[in-house]
Amino acid sequence: MGEARSSSIRLQVLNAVTDGTLRQLELDKLLEVLLRRVRDLFAVDTVTVLLVDRSGRQLVARAASGLEEEVFQGVRVPVGKGFAGRVAHLREPVQIERVDKSTVVNPLLWEHGLQVLLGVPMIAEGELTGVVHVGSTTPRRFTDEEVDALHLVADRLAVAVYMDRTRSERAAAALLQESLLPARLPSTEGWELAARYVPGAESGVGGDWYDVFPLPGERIGVVIGDVVGHGLRAAVVMGRLRSALRAYALEYSDPAEVLGKLDRKASHFETDTMATVAYAVIDTATHRMSLASAGHLPPVLATPGDEARFMPVPVGPPIGYDLAGTGRRSLDVDVPVGTVMVLYTDGLVERRGEDLDEGLERLRRVVRSTEPEVACIRIMATMVGDRPATDDIAVVAIRHSDTR
Incomplete structure (x- = not known):
């Protein structure tokens, strides 16, 4: 039964991230739609995307489903610190089964009763763009297949963020150059x-x-x-x-x-x-x-x-x-x-x-x-x-x- 579910989640996630309708969406709407789907597919309570800021030293909460306060409050996590910062620093998946101030930087996570977290890095063109993590208020262990499935999500999000930033930066640079x-x-x-x-x-x-x-x-x-x-x-x-x-x-x-x-x-x-x-x-x-x-x-x-x-x-x-x-x-x-x-x-x-x-x-x-x-x-x-x-x-x- 577990193997069937693992196979099923891989297929469902693959279908979700390759959905052609996502190409027509602006980045914020794409994040909203995809994070909501991920929350349902993984049967988790929260999904959050944190993006690397211009300095490359901090992660900033950009989108969330289930714990929107992270975005509203502008949560920031130093790269290399806490749970999300560790994912970004190592550039590899991290799973923790104890969520408190000894393992995470953001108090919202333990205040909302999260018991486990799984995070993977978002990488496009060799560049770290951010971290996506899922959390559950029920104790559980994410399987290797679920980790791989979340990687698929991270890869899709990383490409979308990279392309959006590239377009935005080119437009802003051209406008700035022209004005000066x-x-x-x-x-x-x-x-x-x-x-x-x-x-x-x-x-x-x-x-x-x-x-x-x-x-x-x-x-x-x-x-x-x-x-x-x-x-x-x-x-x-x-x-x-x-x-x-x-x-x-x-x-x-x-x-x-x-x-x-x-x-x-x-x-x-x-x-x-x-x-x-x-x-x-x-x-x-x-x-x-x-x-x-x-x-x-x-x-x-x-x-x-x-x-x-x-x-x-x-x-x-x-x-x-x-x-x-x-x-x-x-x-x-x-x-x-x-x-x-x-x-x-x-x-x-x-x-x-x-x-x-x-x-x-x-x-x-x-x-x-x-x-x-x-x-x-x-x-x-x-x-x-x-x-x-x-x-x-x-x-x-x-x-x-x-x-x-």
């Missing part, structure tokens, strides 16, 4: 600007950004940057760095000092973050430019009648991890009429199977002393062409058009 890139480049007499941003076809929106803003004293600030990583986290860090750099730019005139302050801020508040940044300040009255680089690829400069060249800007360490122990330096140059400067991120020049120097040389050859919009068109046509970029691309072109 300049909607319109500032118009300054005697100076023309153009820019491009293209998200990577494979990686999606990441941490590449450009920024152009007016500064006191007839100056223009120009930034290009690239946060290591992709997705929502990289976009959020990018937004923080962008805002911080703007604030420092109002206080300090030397780009190297601005990058130094940005490095200090990122190293202290943005742990495990690294970014390359180039920051230039153009004095439109004296036609001089000061430029500093934190691990970023060198800008290309093209003056009328000459071949384009890479600017010999001192390259300091990237932003993050407080690596610039010896300080940072700026390069000061004159910007004659007709000069074009192009700043870019590495997605423009890096290609699989190609040496970076080849991409840099191809970029150098295509940059000419011309209108910035024309320069961007030529650059993107040559460097990207009909092949989708695998990584984000950001490009800014600036031209000193006349002496007023």
Whole structure:
């Protein structure tokens, strides 16, 4: 009789998790429907799903059937602590037959008279997304077949959570990126600007950004940057760095000092973050430019009648991890009429199977002393062409058009 029930529960759970109608449901509704079915199929009193938070250090109650208070009260369980935390840490099933403060973190479980708990990890694409556990107020021992059946549930839930998070993060990152890139480049007499941003076809929106803003004293600030990583986290860090750099730019005139302050801020508040940044300040009255680089690829400069060249800007360490122990330096140059400067991120020049120097040389050859919009068109046509970029691309072109 026991074997028949075990076989029956496997089949019923398999039918439940593969039900085609579930594909049409939003995540919250899918959790509600599936957890209710699991509660009936396993003949248990509670079913709960806890998801790993953004830090990866805590589980947060997201859905429940039978003990909804866990969700209403925002129950949190540290990974590695208590029952659910142990399941997450070990990434394997855990069954306990004594539910009290010595075995679980959440007092709701023993206060509601649960006697036994079975939990399994939710894993998708090798990533832990959460834990699902079932509980009973009647003493019992879950069979190996029931453990396997709950694994089927966990796998289905893990895929649903992973896909929902991926879609949500991509949409949020794209929206955040769009909101932070300049909607319109500032118009300054005697100076023309153009820019491009293209998200990577494979990686999606990441941490590449450009920024152009007016500064006191007839100056223009120009930034290009690239946060290591992709997705929502990289976009959020990018937004923080962008805002911080703007604030420092109002206080300090030397780009190297601005990058130094940005490095200090990122190293202290943005742990495990690294970014390359180039920051230039153009004095439109004296036609001089000061430029500093934190691990970023060198800008290309093209003056009328000459071949384009890479600017010999001192390259300091990237932003993050407080690596610039010896300080940072700026390069000061004159910007004659007709000069074009192009700043870019590495997605423009890096290609699989190609040496970076080849991409840099191809970029150098295509940059000419011309209108910035024309320069961007030529650059993107040559460097990207009909092949989708695998990584984000950001490009800014600036031209000193006349002496007023």
